Amino acid sequence: MPVPEDITVDASVLDRLFDVVTSRRGTDPSISHSARLLSRGTGKIAQKFGEEAVECLIEAVAGRQHELVGESADVLYHLIVLWVDAGVTPAQVWAELDRREGTSGIAEKASRPGSKR
């Protein structure tokens, strides 16, 4: 499912989503899904994230690209709820990705103590 050419979107939507979910903390669970999920605790939030991740990989394995896009959005939303619950900010994750940028996963694994390469 290609992004329509007249729509400009980028990953800043994740920062905005994080702010919205953070603002939902402690609000009325009957009008906010995020508030409802956050009120149910870490175990339920983690379970929902796991379920969404499984649904995502099912679509990937089945080769259903359109459904994979939707499930990927679900995974990212539920990951953000997980971060809000855990007190992790997107900036921390972006910084970790930035730190890793340019380091091959193969080279990083080989550099671990005890690696047999």
Ligand SMILES: N=c1c2ncn([C@@H]3O[C@H](COP(=O)(O)OP(=O)(O)OP(=O)(O)O)[C@@H](O)[C@H]3O)c2ncn1[C@@H]1O[C@H](COP(=O)(O)O)[C@@H](O)[C@H]1O
């Ligand atoms: N991106 C999402 C998003 N993705 C998925 N969902 C909701 O996640 C829910 C998943 O449904 P499920 O039946 O799997 O889960 P469940 O209702 O917890 O059911 P159980 O597993 O507990 O039985 C649905 O209600 C979806 O609408 C989302 N809800 C909200 N957002 C974003 O979060 C913002 C704030 O939403 P509220 O907190 O609801 O105001 C919204 O403006 C959106 O930008």
